[in-house]
Amino acid sequence: MGKTLAEKIFSEHTGRDVKAGEIVLARVDIAMAQDGTGPLMINEFRELGFKEVKVPKAFLFIDHASPSPRKELSNSQKMMREFGKEMGVKVFDAGDGISHQILAEKYVKPGDLVAGADSHTCTAGGLGAFGTGMGSTDVAIIFGLGQNWFKVPETIKVVVNGKLQDGVYAKDIILEIARILGSDGATYKALEFHGSCIENMNVEDRLTISNMAVEVGAKAGLMPSDEKTREFLKKMGREEDFRELKADPDAVYETEIEIDADTLEPLVSLPHYVDNVRKVSEVEKEKIKIDQVFIGTCTNGRLQDLEIALKILEKHGKHPDVRLIVGPASRKVYMDALEKGIIKKFVELGAAVIPPGCGPCVGIHMGVLGDGERVLSTQNRNFKGRMGNPNAEIYLASPATAAATAVTGYITDPRRFI
Amino acid sequence: MIRGRVWKFGDNISTDHIAPGRYFHLRNNLEELAKHVLEDAMEDFAKKVQKGDIIVAGKNFGLGSSREHAARIIKIAGVSCIVAKSFARIFYRNAINVGLPVIELKEVDEINQGDELEIDLENGVLKNLTTGKEYRFTPIPKFLLEILKEDGIVNYLKKHGSFPRV
Numbered sequence: 001m002g003k004t005l006a007e008k009i010f011s012e013h014t015g016r017d018v019k020a021g022e023i024v025l026a027r028v029d030i031a032m033a034q035d036g037t038g039p040l041m042i043n044e045f046r047e048l049g050f051k052e053v054k055v056p057k058a059f060l061f062i063d064h065a066s067p068s069p070r071k072e073l074s075n076s077q078k079m080m081r082e083f084g085k086e087m088g089v090k091v092f093d094a095g096d097g098i099s100h101q102i103l104a105e106k107y108v109k110p111g112d113l114v115a116g117a118d119s120h121t122c123t124a125g126g127l128g129a130f131g132t133g134m135g136s137t138d139v140a141i142i143f144g145l146g147q148n149w150f151k152v153p154e155t156i157k158v159v160v161n162g163k164l165q166d167g168v169y170a171k172d173i174i175l176e177i178a179r180i181l182g183s184d185g186a187t188y189k190a191l192e193f194h195g196s197c198i199e200n201m202n203v204e205d206r207l208t209i210s211n212m213a214v215e216v217g218a219k220a221g222l223m224p225s226d227e228k229t230r231e232f233l234k235k236m237g238r239e240e241d242f243r244e245l246k247a248d249p250d251a252v253y254e255t256e257i258e259i260d261a262d263t264l265e266p267l268v269s270l271p272h273y274v275d276n277v278r279k280v281s282e283v284e285k286e287k288i289k290i291d292q293v294f295i296g297t298c299t300n301g302r303l304q305d306l307e308i309a310l311k312i313l314e315k316h317g318k319h320p321d322v323r324l325i326v327g328p329a330s331r332k333v334y335m336d337a338l339e340k341g342i343i344k345k346f347v348e349l350g351a352a353v354i355p356p357g358c359g360p361c362v363g364i365h366m367g368v369l370g371d372g373e374r375v376l377s378t379q380n381r382n383f384k385g386r387m388g389n390p391n392a393e394i395y396l397a398s399p400a401t402a403a404a405t406a407v408t409g410y411i412t413d414p415r416r417f418i
Numbered sequence: 419m420i421r422g423r424v425w426k427f428g429d430n431i432s433t434d435h436i437a438p439g440r441y442f443h444l445r446n447n448l449e450e451l452a453k454h455v456l457e458d459a460m461e462d463f464a465k466k467v468q469k470g471d472i473i474v475a476g477k478n479f480g481l482g483s484s485r486e487h488a489a490r491i492i493k494i495a496g497v498s499c500i501v502a503k504s505f506a507r508i509f510y511r512n513a514i515n516v517g518l519p520v521i522e523l524k525e526v527d528e529i530n531q532g533d534e535l536e537i538d539l540e541n542g543v544l545k546n547l548t549t550g551k552e553y554r555f556t557p558i559p560k561f562l563l564e565i566l567k568e569d570g571i572v573n574y575l576k577k578h579g580s581f582p583r584v
Contacts, residue, residue, distance in 0.1 A: 022584075023561060023584045024584075025581065036442060036445060036483075036485060037484060037485060037486070039445065039446045040445065040446070040486060040487065044572055047572055047576075048572060048575060048576065049576070064442070065442060065443075070443050072443035072444070072446065072447070073442065073443050075446070076445065076446050079446075116484075117484055117486075118483075118484055119482065119483050119484040119508055121484075133484040133508050134484060134508065134511065135484055135485075135486030135489070135508065135511065135512035135515055136486045137486060137512075137515045137516070137570075137571055137572060138511065138512075138515060138571075141571070141575070149561075149581050149584075183430060183478055183481055184430075184477055184478040184481065184504060184506070187478070187504065187505075187506060187507055188507050214508075217478070217481065217506060217507060219507055273430060362439045362442065363434075363438065363439030363440050363442070364439060364440070364442045364443075368440075381434075381482065383432040383434040383435070383482060384432075384434065384435065384458055385434050385435070385438045385439065385440070385458040386434050386439060387439075388439060388440045389440075390438070390458045
């Protein structure tokens with residue numbers, strides 16, 4: 001009987017053939033924590049009496065509150081830097097960017113087992129790695145032992161066939177999956193992606209989809225590792241990290257869902273849950289006024305996302321009543337955007353360009369909403385209070401829909417601006 | 419045996435409801451953070467909850483972030499157990515890791531705010547002492563029960579030196 005991608009990766013990390021449902025002890029290749037979860041991870045690492053870090057690649061990221069907006073956070077970040085120095089763990093600091101993007105650019109290889117104290121660690125699935133989010137204590141154990149226990153998940157096969165129409169993007173695919181499965185439709189399971197649309201998709205778009213696997217409860221969102229993966233790794237200067245990795249044709253899936261890319265429309269997630277998804281073409285009729293548009297985050301803060309948004313905004317201009325915030329996902333994205341003149345154009349358009357990092361997505365700083373305000377963001381979550389104010393509303397959509405909305409001031413279908 | 423009074427919540431209580439991002443600066447000060455626990459789902463919960471109380475909720479409790487602080491501050495607030503239709507994966511694991519019992523029960527709609535419950539974790543029996551009804555739930559897997567018995571994974575590892583046997 002063939003194996004799913006999850007079963008293949010766990011088999012490689014336990015040294016024996018494992019099947020879905022088994023609890024296994026597996027070695028971990030990459031482990032990390034960020035400034036929200038890192039201090040607790042460090043406390044538990046010390047509490048457990050560990051003296052050295054045993055996971056092959058361990059990192060700390062200061063991306064949530066960076067640069068620090070207040071002294072309590074500065075002290076937590078200081079503690080992370082000191083731990084990094086003492087243990088020889090690299091700390092990515094303010095301005096370097098978001099953990100998941102940096103891991104994808106520099107470290108994640110197909111077939112890796114990646115465990116992070118951040119729920120969107122599943123982004124690594126875009127490169128054919130099993131990336132999963134865990135708590136601080138679990139990651140402390142991995143830092144100290146190089147391994148932890150895992151339940152090998154059942155897998156939902158997601159088949160996306162066809163070609164996305166102009167104005168429809170990877171973000172719309174994952175919002176459609178959220179609509180179909182609901183926010184708990186894949187709890188304790190992995191998603192694995194198949195079909196001609198996925199095969200033709202670049203890794204940047206695959207990362208967007210894998211990033212939001214956790215929004216349907218999934219433990220991981222796994223993409224095949226193929227020629228597109230090789231192209232991405234080559235672009236990142238590490239083609240030698242490539243290897244082809246796919247599920248066996250006779251692998252056993254828990255269930256299967258199909259999406260027809262040809263007929264997919266731009267979608268938007270309405271407050272306060274990610275699976276509250278509707279067609280932008282319908283919502284547009286309600287003329288929902290938007291105060292702030294945010295283009296960025298680990299979901300959609302990559303170079304191509306900024307390019308898509310800029311193309312629309314350059315042609316049509318920004319509505320004077322909309323505050324536009326642009327956040328490159330990493331230093332590399334920022335540098336590439338600088339070289340291409342993208343940042344300059346956004347600044348000229350009236351955008352506030354913020355340093356690489358999570359930005360306003362976590363409700364700490366740089367874009368906290370006022371009472372009764374509405375934001376349309378390219379991020380992955382719209383829970384009540386998420387962006388710092390429970391009396392505000394968060395809408396989620398693609399960079400194109402975000403840009404079209406910034407043009408008109410209300411939620412707008414991007415297809416008429418393409 | 420766990421015994422306590424019920425606080426009733428609905429479906430999809432997220433980690434943002436439990437530990438809002440606006441208190442990010444309190445993540446290294448859990449006693450203070452616990453004063454805001456579940457604030458965005460029930461404003462005065464932290465003030466009213468008493469030691470031993472039980473949370474009863476709908477489906478997908480704890481969805482969202484990996485922040486273990488969410489499970490920790492529920493425990494710090496005095497909650498002895500969470501009973502829900504289902505749990506989000508990361509929250510479930512975090513709760514076990516910090517020694518907070520979490521059980522899945524289909525019939526949560528039959529339990530009301532203020533009811534008195536008695537829960538037998540090992541045998542999978544929940545008694546509603548207020549209504550007199552008794553329910554059976556799938557007991558927590560032995561592997562995880564071992565961790566709970568030691569009040570969390572850190573204590574377990576310190577005492578036993580390795581994970582429970584599968």
